[in-house]
Amino acid sequence: MKKYFLGAFTLISCACSSAKAQDNHPLSVALAGLNHDHVYLMMQHYKKGDVNLVGIAEPNKELVAKFEKNFHIPDSLFYPDLKTLLAHKKPEVVMAFDPINEHIDVVKTCAPLHVNVMVEKPLATTVKDAETIAALAKRYNIQVLTDYETEWYATNQDVYKQVKANAIGNVVKMIAHDGHQGPKEIGCSSYFLDWLTDPVKNGAGALNDFGCYGANLFTWLMDNQMPVSVSAVTHQIKPDVYPKVDDDATILLEYPQATGIIEASWNWPFGIKDWEVFGKTGYLQAVNGNTLRTRNDHTDYQIRQLPAPAAPYQDYVPYVTAVLRGEINPGDDLSSLKNNVIVVKILNAAKESAKTGKKVLLK
Incomplete structure (x- = not known):
């Protein structure tokens, strides 16, 4: 009986340690757009290994070439649009660095797939879009967060x-x-x-x-x-x-x-x-x-x-990570x-x- 208890305790301890290790892995992130200059903070996190960048949706080939060169991002991470990206990858969160009026499109794409979203401020350009975003977040039980410096x-x-x-x-x-x-x-x-x-x-x-x-x-x-x-x-x-x-x-x-x-x-x-x-x-x-x-x-x-x-x-990466990990x-x-x-x-x-x-x- 004592031997069984010790074995069970070992299994539980291993499971807890595994779960803790999993919680400590870098946040899995996909980017929607690169035409917002606030994206450069994300690039610093990428260079330091603070995030696991699984994909970038960016149609502008000139911008893609610029980021490939400046930040040594492999070509395989780039997709022409967010729908294509999410058909291949399942990030914990999509972070939007695109025009404000396109935030609604990002949420409409992510929410049915139960992918969380962070956008740069402000949330939307119209009250209708803001309320639609809130309704989608509630319906699909996702987080939609807005970043402010x-x-x-x-x-x-x-x-x-x-x-x-x-x-x-x-x-x-x-x-x-x-x-x-x-x-x-x-x-x-x-x-x-x-x-x-x-x-x-x-x-x-x-x-x-x-x-x-x-x-x-x-x-x-x-x-x-x-x-x-x-x-x-x-x-x-x-x-x-x-x-x-x-x-x-x-x-x-x-x-x-x-x-x-x-x-x-x-x-x-x-x-x-x-x-x-x-x-x-x-x-x-x-x-x-x-x-x-x-x-x-x-x-x-x-x-x-x-x-x-x-x-x-300290900034949005540790904050979003803590939110999505339930901390x-x-x-x-x-x-x-x-x-x-x-x-x-x-x-x-x-x-x-x-x-x-x-x-x-x-x-």
Whole structure:
């Protein structure tokens, strides 16, 4: 009996060790598109062996040749489209680095095959597409996550924790500044610019490209509460450079007890992604990814440098891996589907307000 018990224990131990080893294998990833410049972070993970890249769907032969040469990707990994790729490979997740209006097509292809999806921000260009994506994710029980650079800022995570701990009292105002000199001015690739400056493929200009960051953070801090109303003003400061879309947007969100202001631009002298939160007794500013500026009603400003975020919040690869391995639940995280459907509703209301000059009421 003792011998049998030891044998059974050994089998169970081996099975547990095998399962743990399996959980530790690199995330199996397929890419949908290469024309979004944010794909270069994924290429760094590929070079380091952090992911198992099983396939890339990219029809542009020029782009394929570029990535084959620069990152030593074998020709056998490339497919002309996502449907063909998924007929041959079954990744854990498809990560989309393509125009925003094509995210809906990626999800429509992946969902019936029970393949999870991650897209670059924002989730979609229209409310209809965002709601369809959410319905497909629910129907086929898959994860659809949205990546934001600012999700991996230690300062943003700290601001959220302090607010939820009532460190600054009830929130009364939030301000997000997100912008840079302009995508052309900072050297974005022609492949990226072709759709980033297209009103259909990107849904707007700076309003979508940078306005989504503030909408995402505010929705997170407000526990997925929809704003009561949205007002927006947009400009074309450089119509010769960006003739089809706005290059500057200011968006005002009204909540029952707070106000949110989003400033998004392709016209600033330098890049900035910061977030200010005013409470009744204090103030928090995520100046950048690791610099936090604070003040309360009885002290002067203080500045702290924060360490890198704890795992798995360093960037989207460890985060998506943790979600898909069941280590964390995205819940109401910045990447979550619930948050990002609301973000699309805010952005579309902002576009309507900018077009009509009227405040848009949201239910």
